[in-house]
Amino acid sequence: MSKPSDFVQGTLDVLLLKILALEPLHGWAISQRLKAVSGNVLQVSEGSLYPALHKLEVGGWITAEWRPTENNRRAKFYSLTASGRAALREQAADWERLAGAVSLVLGINESAS
C-alpha cells in the first residue's frame, strides 16, 4: 500500500454516503466521523472533503440545507437523497463482492504456499 490515497479517493464517495445514511451532518462533523470510523488506515485528507461533498450534491445523491448547530451557529447540513440511498446500496454491494473476492484470492494463496 504505497499509495493509499488512490485507493481512498475511490472509496471516499461511498464512505460519505454511508456516514450520511445514519444522520444529516455538517462538514466538520463528517470529517470527525470519517476520522473515527477509518482511523489511520484510510487517510482521508480534510483538504479534499468539500469538493467531494459538493460533487455529490450537484450529482443529486445528497442535498444540503442550512440549519443551526447545537451551539446555535449556522451550518450547512448534508443529508442523503433517495437516489443517494440507492447508490449507496449498489456501491456497498459492489464493495462487499470485491472485498470478498479479494480476501478469497488472498486466502487461497496463503494456504497453497
Place this chain on the structure above:
Amino acid sequence: MKIARWVSSVPLRVRTLFSKQQVERELDEEMQFHLEKKIEELVGLGMAPLDAKRAARKVLGVERQMQQCRDVRAWQGWERLRADVVFGWRQLMKRKVTTAAAVLSLGLAMGSCVAAFRLIDALLLRPLPIAHPERLVVLSRVGTDSSGAPRSYDTFAYPDFQLMRAAAGKDADLIAVSPADRYDLTYKTDEEMEKAYVQYVSGRMFSSFGLQPALGRLLTREDDVTPGAAPYAVISYDYWSRRFGRDPKVVGQTFRMGTQMFEVVGVGPKDFTGTEPGTVVDIFLPTMMYPDVTRDDASWHRTLAIVAPGVELEPLRAKLDAVSHGFEVQRSKSWTGMSAEQIARSLNDRMLMTRAASGVSELQGDYRNALVWLGVLVALVLLIACTNVANLMTAVAAARMREMAVRVSLGAGRGRLVRLVMAESVMLAILASVVGGVLAWWSAPMVVRMINPADNPARLMLDADWRVMGFAVLLLLAATMLFGLVPALRAARLQPVSALKGGEEQQGRGHGMYALIATQVAFCFVVLFLAGLFVQTFHRLENKPVGFDAKGLLLLETESGHGQTPEAWGQLAETLRGMPGVKQVAISGRPLMTGSWNGPISINNGPPSDDWSYFLNVAPGWLGTMKLPLVEGRDFVASDSFPGEAIVNQEFVRRFFHGADPIGKTFEKTGGEDQKLIVRVVGVVADAPYRYLREAPLGVAFVPTRRVNAKGEVMKDSGETLLVQTAEADPMSMAAEMRRKVAAAGAGFRVSNVETQQELIDNQTVRERLLAMLGGFFAGVALLLAAIGLYGVLHYSVVQRERELGIRIALGAAAGNIARVVTVRVMLMVLLGAAVGLGAGLASVRFVQTLLYGVRGTDVSMMVVPAVVLLLAAGLAALPAVMRAVRIDPVVMLRSE
C-alpha cells in the same frame, strides 16, 4: 438515471450562474465554519492560536478547495464563456473608436455581401415553387450569325412545339410559356383600360408543376386542344391581392384584351409568380388563345419541359433536336427572300437543353454577369475589411502580449488564450452582422428599384429564405475565422519568456502585418480597376452621341381599335400640334430603340442579301422632330408611300451601296407575299441607334407610314406612335393632358403607353449605371478601408520603433531619412500588392468584357488611374505616422526608457 440526475442538478448550476455572489457567500461560510472548528481543535491540543490558524488553513487548503467546489458547481463552459465575453466586451469598449471602425467597415462589407447574395439568390438560384424544379429544363437553339458570332434563340413556333411534345412522349412533359409582357386590357369599358403582365402558358403547365389553385380552377390539358376555344384566364395570387383585394367573387369576372373576351376561372397558388424571375405575372392565358398559335413562321414562346424521373437528357435532347430540325427543313421550303447562307445557317442551329430549376427570364440573362461581378467586388471589399480587422486585432494583441504572457505564466491554457481572443472577434462579427443585416435589408430592394425601367418594373421576390440566412451565417463564420484566427493562433504560439522580455517575437509579427497590407492593396487594386472599367463604360455610353435630340420628346403609343387612315392619324397629330407647350408632332410606327423590324433586301434584282436591313415606318416631319439630320436628298412628303419611297441611313449606304450615292436608286425588301416591295431612295440621314445604344450602327431604311397594298389601296393602321416635341423640361408633365386630348379626338383613338425618348435611352444604360454607381461606391469603400489599414499598420510600427527612431534622430538623421525608414517597407508592400492586383485585374478582365463598352482592360489609363489613386491614398495614409516619427523628440524619448 444519469439524465435524471443531470436534470436535477440544473437548478443548482443555474443558481451558480445567476446568483453567483450568494453561492460564493455560502461556500465561504461553510469553509469558515470548518476552519474555526479546526482551529478550536488545534488550540485544544495546545497550539498557539496564531499557529493553529496557519496550520488549519494549510491542512484544509481553503483556497484550493473553494476553487474546486466552484468548478464542481459551475457549468464550466458557461462560466468561462461568460468571463470571456465580459472581458472581451470590456476590451472592445476600451477602444471605442477602433471598435466602431471595425464594426462599421465589417458591417458595411458583410451587409453588401448579403445584399448581393439576396439579389443573386432571388434572380438566379432560388428554385421555382413547383413540385420538381430539379427536373425542369429549357430548350434553346444555338448557332452563328452572318458574321460568325454565336447567337442563340429560345423562342419556338407552336406547331414545332406540338411535334416535339408528341416526340417526347412519356420521357418529358413539354410546356410552352410566352415571355411575360404588358398588355392593355379592361374589365369594364375602353375608357378604363389598364395594364397587366400577361403570360400565355400551356394549360398543362399547372398540373405538370403540381400546382393547386387558391381559388376556382387552374388551366388544364383540355385548354390546350383547340386554337381560340379556351377564353379562360387564371390570375396570380399577387394580382388577386393587389388588384382585387382577394375578393372571392373575382372568379367568373370577364375582361377584354384586344378584341377577345376572357373569363377569370381561378386564382393561382400563393407563391407561384410565373416562370420568369424578375417579373410577377398577373394573368395566365392558354397558349391556344395566342393569335399566332397556328402559324409556323411565328416563334413566340419558350419551351420548358419537366423531364420524367430517370430519363437521360442527351438522348431526349437529340430526339427533340431531330424533330425540330425536320420542322425547320419543311418550313424552309416556303422561305422566300432569304439568302441561301441564311437558310443554311438556320438549319445548322443546334438544340440545347439546359436545367432551369430557377426559371428562365431575360432579366437573368441581362444581369447574371453583372450581379456576379458585383458579388466579386463586395467579396473583395469584405476581404479588405477582414484584413483590416485582422491587422487591428493583431496590433491590439501585440499590445497585450505582456498581459498574455503573464496569463500563460500563471497557468492559463493555450486554449483559453485562443478563446479569449476569439471571443472578441466573435463579438465584433456579431455586432457587424447586425449593422450588415440592416444594410442588406434596406439595400437589396433599393438595387431592384434602381434596375427598374420606368415602364417595365422588375419585381424580384426578395423573401429571406433559408439560403439567404445560411449564407449570412456562413459569411459571419468565415469572416470571423478570417480576421480572428490569425491573432488567436498568434496568442496561442506565445512564448511567455520572450514576450515578457519584449524579445524577438515582434519581428515575426511584423511580417504577418506587412503581408496583410500587400494582400489588402492587391484586393483594393482589383476593386478600383474593375470599378474604373464600369464607370468608364457608363461614361462612354452616357456621352455617346445618339445622332438625334431626345430633349423634350414625349412618345404616345396610340391605338385605334379598327384602324385609321394615314390622313386621320395626321389630323390627330394636327390636333395635338395646337396645344400650348407643343412645338412639333410627328408619327412613326413605333419609337426608335424599341423592338425591331428587319429582313433581307435585294438590289438590282440580285439574290436576297445575307446581311439584313432594319426598317421603321415614319411620317413626313418625323426626321425634323427627332432632329435626325438629313445628309442628302429630301424628307418624305404626304404622297410618299411604302412600297414606293425610302430614306436610308449612312450605314445602309455603306453596307448595301458600298458608299455610292444612293439617291434615286431602288432596292426591294424581299419576302413580300403578293406584292413586290420596291422602294426608291429619296434621302440619306445620319446614323442613330436603332435598337440598342451599345451596338454598332445598323443599316436602316425608313419607309413611310402610308402603306399601300397590292391593289394600290391605302391601308389603315391600328397603332402608331405620336412623337411630341414639347417645350417642357419634363415632357411627362404633359402626359395626362395629351391622353385626354387623344381620347377626345374620337375615332377610338386611345393612348396605351406614354414614355419619353430619354427614358428609352436611359433604360438601356440601367445595368451600366448600376455597375458604375455601386462599383464606384465599393471602390471608395475599399480605398478608405485600405487607407485605414495602412495608417494603422504604419502608426503601430512607428510606436514600436520609437526608441530606434529616437536614436536615429539623436544621431542626426534628417526628416527625409526618417520618413524613408518608416515608410519604405510599407510602400514596398503597397507596390507589391498593386502589382499582384494588376495581374489579377488583367486576368479577370476578359470575364467582364461583355459588361464593358468602349473601353478595354488593357487600356493604359485604366491601369494607371487606379495605381495613382492607390498610391496617393497610401501616401495620405502614411502622412500622420511619418509626422509622428519625424517629431519624435530624442531627449524625451531616451529619457523615458
